Amino acid sequence: MLVIVLACGFCTPAVADSPLVSAIRVEGTAARTKIVAEISAETGFSVKTLPAPYRVVIDVPNVQFDLPSGIGRKKRGLVQQIRYGKSPEGQSQIVIDTTGPVLIEKSFAAGRSGKRKARIVVELAATTPEVFAMALSKDSESAEASEASSPEFTASLPLFLPKWLAPSTDKRKVIVIDPGHGGIDPGAVSPGRTMEKDVVFAFAQALKEALDATEQFEVRMTRDSDVFVSLRERVKLAHEAKADLFIAVHADTVRGQTVTGTTLYTLSEKASDAEAEALAQKENKVDVIAGIDLGEQNPQVADILIDLVQRESKNHAVLFSRKALDQLRGITTMTGKPLRSAGFMVLKAPDIPSVLIELGYLSSRDDEKKLLSAAWRRKMSQALTRAVVKHFADGAVAAASP
């Protein structure tokens, strides 16, 4: 790897009173790396990360470099190589090409103390491209906000960080179960007057029991009795609970008795097929029935940051729905297209992986029988619980590793 000395042909000769960088040390691992630049006198600096290629740039007002040749060529920890020299603007720069996306965990300048020289210290931590992008957009916001303030700032983790990107903690994952409908809204109704709101509630209770039994999760329900809860309220509740996974439970009805089986839905702006679209519209109408204006989309969704997070949440939701399908297949009949997507209102929490399970069709005598069977509900709940356990165990959700 070549060390490119930036425009050094134009370097001004060393001036007695401009500080001198005499060493750059790199210590650490592929997860965390510290860069120490030894300097003859303490100096202000600023540091930022840049993408494509991933790099960290330290700007120092005016220093000279007196470094052994070949320095910075060796890959170490997160550092691919180090370049240094004058920037086109006449500033001195140290450019650290990194092995991938990094966050600046800490950066500071220290004065001379005893035998130790003055130094600039920058500590890097590996991160994901998603978090890097978020940190970058946060930085440019705060840089605009505090322009011309101190040249020295420390980039840090963005304030807004979805839980599955945040550093892992021992805290139990929070699962929010959302039994559809309730109160004045019965949802689908079978010819025999079985109501969706009742069977999905019974199912949600069984699922909560099965999840609780693992002692691995904190489980909440969006309603714990036969009451009406608006769709927006359900999403808000999941947010406040800081849910790691949101599972909405429904049952559908169609004309005729022949359509049976379970389907898993994730969110998408474009429905995977006309049937999925029609169902989403039907489920979304709930609030209109109850006289609540849905209004336009959640205004947050427009925000780029939220959009990015939502894309990631969707990916996680899809990963989970595949695991759920694996588990449910052996237990029950799935529909011909068991994984679908559509614009369900209730799946629109931007930072929470969310899935909607249509357990079956109340228009089918067979499905109705299943839905009314406590044994079937228990079997299904246990299968879904296995999927949840597997999902989190696989670390798909704790995607903090690079």
Ligand code: ZN
């Ligand atoms: Zn429903």
